[in-house]
Amino acid sequence: xxxxxxxxxxxxxxxxxxxxxxxxxxxxxxxxxxxxxxxxxxxxxxxxxxxxxxxxxxxxxxxxxxxxxxxxxxxxxxxxxxxxxxxxxxxxxxxxxxxxxxxxxxxxxxxx
Amino acid sequence: xxxxxxxxxxxxxxxxxxxxxxxxxxxxxxxxxxxxxxxxxxxxxxxxxxxxxxxxxxxxxxxxxxxxxxxxxxxxxxxxxxxxxxxxxxxxxxxxxxxxxxxxxxxxxx
Numbered sequence: 755x756x757x758x759x760x761x762x763x764x765x766x767x768x769x770x771x772x773x774x775x776x777x778x779x780x781x782x783x784x785x786x787x788x789x790x791x792x793x794x795x796x797x798x799x800x801x802x803x804x805x806x807x808x809x810x811x812x813x814x815x816x817x818x819x820x821x822x823x824x825x826x827x828x829x830x831x832x833x834x835x836x837x838x839x840x841x842x843x844x845x846x847x848x849x850x851x852x853x854x855x856x857x858x859x860x861x862x863x864x865x866x
Numbered sequence: 867x868x869x870x871x872x873x874x875x876x877x878x879x880x881x882x883x884x885x886x887x888x889x890x891x892x893x894x895x896x897x898x899x900x901x902x903x904x905x906x907x908x909x910x911x912x913x914x915x916x917x918x919x920x921x922x923x924x925x926x927x928x929x930x931x932x933x934x935x936x937x938x939x940x941x942x943x944x945x946x947x948x949x950x951x952x953x954x955x956x957x958x959x960x961x962x963x964x965x966x967x968x969x970x971x972x973x974x975x976x
Binding site: 785787789794795796797798799802804810812813844846848851852853854855856857858859860 | 867898900902908909910911912915917955959962963964965966967968969
């Protein structure tokens with residue numbers, strides 16, 4: 755099992771560009787979430803999903819879109835990158851939520 | 867909405883000292899509670915969990931007890947090692963969401 759795979763690991767964007775952060779898991783987990791980690795602020799929930807076709811907003815959803823067309827994949831789209839979106843992004847998945855989440859290794863994004 | 871509060875860091879200890887990192891939460895209903903650990907330059911790993919009142923989660927010498935009456939889930943370890951230096955996150959899971967505190971950095975010196 756590969757676990758939770760995030761790509762790319764590093765990315766530099768110019769302000770206004772768009773991109774998609776990829777997240778895939780091979781554990782047949784229903785629950786998937788995206789977080790951003792900024793210094794001194796812990797992890798903040800961006801969007802989450804409880805199954806294919808179902809997504810919902812977290813604490814900081816503005817500027818980001820998600821979709822969940824399959825159980826395995828949960829991509830995060832930045833529509834028009836801003837310097838405030840410079841952060842480390844983590845994807846995580848879980849079978850039921852209450853059993854605990856498995857995290858990917860993260861994507862470090864810099865917007866200039 | 868739900869929230870979680872952790873003690874401010876960094877916590878600085880000598881090897882073999884006793885560790886406590888405080889965590890309190892506010893949540894509707896009955897959350898499951900987790901501690902995650904992040905070693906330098908890495909992602910997050912599940913350290914321990916508890917799913918109901920008075921449950922004690924434990925792993926690698928760390929322990930935490932689900933105290934519903936005080937809405938707390940404090941992390942403890944009897945004798946820390948240099949290798950325990952990391953950032954520790956308390957995280958309740960409730961209403962389909964896992965949310966995090968700001969994290970507490972632990973630094974252990976020989």
